[in-house]
Amino acid sequence: MQNQMIDCSEIKKEVKKIKVKTIEDEDVIVNSESSFEMIGRGRQGAVFKINDEMCMKVYGDEEDCAREHYAMSLGQHTSLIPKIYCKGKNFIVMEMVYGIDLREYLQTNPLTEELSYQLIQMLLTFKEIGYERIDHHKRQVYLQEDGSLKVIDVGRTVWRNRTYPYPRKLLRSLGKDYEAVFLQHVQEMAPELYEEWQYYIHMDEVAAQMYEEMKRKKDFDWSSIGQEANKLLTIKNKKRHYEHLHNLVYKVVKELKKQERLKREKKKKK
Known part of the structure; x- marks a missing residue:
């Protein structure tokens, strides 16, 4: 399928009939008078079916659209990323992705060595095409009939500081049982990678413990997190290692603080 087969001007007319509003930590709100059927929505946008081969994602924030378009563009030479056919300020027309997402697939099927191999290859592809976040949730990974994978919602893999x-x-999305199976497969196929992941998993746990200790301190200076993170360092004179460790601690603390804020907000609503 070629780009010239799509009339972007007609697509833009339909997009004007669609209003998408983003809400923090919730799926977008959609008001549509378009003839296109909405087939899904998430935190950044809503997806509409154009035909059996194409769909359109309409975003609530133009920056999210630009970000995902850039991320998808990096992987257009691979079979992992859906093909792009047309783009506007707040929408992308792309290849329709079929298959079954791993969240649904693993409910009734085992995590085989072959599938684990495909997941490692997915991470390698992310690395090779220049993504900053070498990671993805299982619900955004689709298993194809031929055993290959396709991924959706790659916007958050780029333009990241940490x-x-x-x-x-x-x-974490695999769940404890399948996480253990996957790590066992990684240990067998790539032992050095397994050892590095285990190291950072342990540091993740230590960072969470450190956060709990910091919470007990009154008037704690959160800006000193970088200095506190130095206590976790075990390998000296390796700049990249320090950056990884510092970022990990920052991310863990940020996530835990967000979880606590959401819990407080839910209690207030009751």
């Missing part, structure tokens, strides 16, 4: 130095989102 990322976890191991695939934390993927591992």
Whole structure:
């Protein structure tokens, strides 16, 4: 399929009939008078079916659209990323992704060595095409009929200042049982990679413990987190290692603080 087969001007007319509003930590609100059927929505936008081969994602924030378009553009030479056919300020027309997402697939099927191999290859592709976040949630990974993978919602893989130095989102989304199986497969196929991930998993746990200790201190200076993080360093004179460790601590603390804020907000609503 070629780009010239799509009339972007007609697509833009339909997009004007769609209003998408983003809400923090919730799926977008959609008001549509378009003839296109909405087939899904998430935190950044809503997806509409154009035909059996194409769909359109309309974003609530133009920056999110630009970000995902850039991320997808990096991987257009691979089979992992859906093909782009047309783009506007707040929408992208792309290849329709079929198959079954891993969240649904793993409910009734085992995590085989072959699938684990495909997941490692996915992470390698992310690295090779220049993504900053080498990670992805299982619900955004689709298994194809031929056993290959396709991924959606890659906007958050780029334009990031800090990322976890191991695939934390993927591992946690697998659940404890499948996480253990996947790590066992990684240990067998790539033992050095396994050792590095285990190291950062341990540092993740230590960072969470450190956060709990810091909470007990009154008037704690949160800006000193970088200095506190130095206590976790075990390898000296390795700049990249320090950056990874510092980013990991920052991300863990940020996530835990966000979880506590959301809990407080839910209590207020009751």
